[in-house]
């Protein structure tokens with residue numbers, strides 16, 4: 494019988510993060526100042542981030558040492574298991590091998606804790622007393638609350654309003670770890686008040702919540718800001734996922750042909766995929782697929798352009814695939830995938846043709862999640878279920894073509910706080926949303942006028 498759960502001994506918890514920037518033939522275009530539109534020097538980011546994180550943002554070193562206190566905390570749940578989804582394979586009657594990396598094993602329920610611990614550690618070292626952030630699905634807010642609690646730092650979370658109401662227990666979890674949570678747009682910031690004045694019923698978006706958290710951080714000496722995705726240092730911290738997975742594949746003498754991750758801002762996808770990029774560059778035939786919702790199709794329908802990371806145009810401009818910083822996605826249940834932009838590093842690799850992208854509406858995604866829950870037992874986060882949908886489609890292709898490929902996807906989180914979404918799905922109440930061509934043209938016009 495083949496091993497189902499491939500456990501890596503704790504001593505193999507990675508000692509270094511892998512920095513894909515070292516292996517990219519063309520560097521990512523630099524971020525630009527939001528007002529002057531000139532390339533941004535490291536000092537300009539100091540009101541928001543501690544210097545160590547800014548240095549990681551621009552580093553082209555291939556390997557960056559993980560500090561011992563960070564590894565000490567990661568050991569609470571890492572290495573996470575790589576699991577062979579045999580029952581799913583059997584249900585699909587596919588010759589493919591399907592594996593998933595279970596990042597839902599973290600105490601906060603997702604991969605987000607990997608970077609939260611690192612970011613809070615560097616803030617603590619730099620003397621930060623308080624950290625602000627935004628959260629969509631609540632996964633990032635929970636992860637940051639956990640990490641702030643472990644390092645004894647105050648935490649304020651601006652939670653996208655639609656998720657705040659859909660997920661009251663995520664809120665309780667953050668509060669249990671000591672965070673102060675408000676629904677965004679809120680009355681606590683100028684950005685929030687302006688949005689509410691225009692649209693009192695605004696469902697909120699990640700772009701709006703980022704504006705609020707950034708404004709709060711720059712307005713206070715003792716406070717810094719923390720972002721759960723998109724930035725280079727966040728993606729770097731997530732590479733523990735792929736580094737562990739590579740070792741786990743060695744243990745069972747297998748290797749992936751297809752690597753899949755859902756992509757909101759790009760961090761869990763990058764975490765699994767980036768450590769495999771050097772193998773692809775040196776000739777291995779691997780397909781790497783980022784999966785997104787059709788309601789927010791950043792890679793598949795977006796435009797590669799310099800754009801802001803937030804609605805209020807406070808963040809630096811980044812070169813990325815974007816739907817426009819003022820795009821407000823429909824309130825689909827995969828709240829963590831409702832972001833208008835994509836990590837510059839993921840965008841660059843997509844632009845260079847090293848990765849592929851695919852988009853799905855929510856009903857087929859929830860159908861895949863249900864099959865996964867019925868066969869493997871785990872209720873997945875709606876975000877991760879996009880990756881499951883793509884993995885199932887790849888396994889079905891393998892069946893049609895009679896190919897025994899190895900497929901791995903990132904189970905970026907569990908869905909224990911998403912049961913209202915599953916309830917809506919089972920009651921047939923989920924709507925599928927498209928992104929019409931007029932919106933592409935509209936986004937292009939708005940971006941050209943930036």
Ligand SMILES: Cc1ncc(COP(=O)(O)O)c(C=O)c1O
Pocket residue numbers: 603604629630631632633721722723755756757758759760761762828829830874876877905906907
């Ligand atoms: C479980 C889960 N997966 C994926 C994502 C998407 O983020 P990213 O693309 O940065 O991994 C989120 C974001 O909140 C999430 O909660």
